[in-house]
Amino acid sequence: MDVERLDADLVRQIGSGTDREAEAELCERMAPRIRLYGLRHLRDQHAAEDLAQQVLITTLEALRAGRLRDPDKLASFILGTCRMTVLDLRRNAQRKERLLEQFGAGLLAPVQPSLPHFDHQQLTRCMQTLKERERSVVVMTFYDEQTSADVAGFLGVSEANVRVIRHRAIHQLRDCMRGAA
Numbered sequence: 001m002d003v004e005r006l007d008a009d010l011v012r013q014i015g016s017g018t019d020r021e022a023e024a025e026l027c028e029r030m031a032p033r034i035r036l037y038g039l040r041h042l043r044d045q046h047a048a049e050d051l052a053q054q055v056l057i058t059t060l061e062a063l064r065a066g067r068l069r070d071p072d073k074l075a076s077f078i079l080g081t082c083r084m085t086v087l088d089l090r091r092n093a094q095r096k097e098r099l100l101e102q103f104g105a106g107l108l109a110p111v112q113p114s115l116p117h118f119d120h121q122q123l124t125r126c127m128q129t130l131k132e133r134e135r136s137v138v139v140m141t142f143y144d145e146q147t148s149a150d151v152a153g154f155l156g157v158s159e160a161n162v163r164v165i166r167h168r169a170i171h172q173l174r175d176c177m178r179g180a181a
Contacts (some may be wrong), residue, residue, distance in 0.1 A: 011071035014063040026063075027056050030078055037082045042089070051089075055081045119177075126176035134169035141166055 013022035031052050038048030058081050062068055068077055127135055136155065140146040148159045148166075155162070 007074040008071035011063055011068055011074055014060065015066050015068075015071075017064055023060055026060070030059070031056060034078065034082055037079070038086070041082075041086050047089075051082065051085060054085055058085070122177060123173075126173050129176060130169055130172060134165055134172070137162055137165045138169050138173070 010022045010026050013019040014026065034052040034055050035048045038051035039045065042048055042051060055078060059078055062077070068074065127138070130138065133155065137151055140151045140154065141148075146154075148162045152159045152162045157165075
């Protein structure tokens, strides 16, 4: 009876909206119980922690709004909230599984990108028309996957200059490839 009376006092204090210490005490007292419920029904430490947070937030919101009719039934309210939250988590998991079974095959199938067909011989000819510095920047950037800073250090120019050279080279390659089409 004493614990129930303390629970009822906590409910009233939290309902008044001014006692943050009562909220902290409620969380300290109820969190271990909720975690145990979560461990028993969810069988996962992290899920039990998440359940405790979710149930405590729901409980505090309900108490602040005065939605608990009988302050002596705090433990029952929390247990019911635990049950409903676990049921909701299970329903969501089942719904996700059904959706994955129904639509997952399309999501997991490898998608072949539809790249345009390039004439590799023409690209080689276009690359040969570039100046040596432009060709070096393009090759180092796209073939060797070097950063602008690495290319700049190798060629002894600034990063900004590398970007300008690359931009102009790509423009020339695009024009050359379009002219061949």
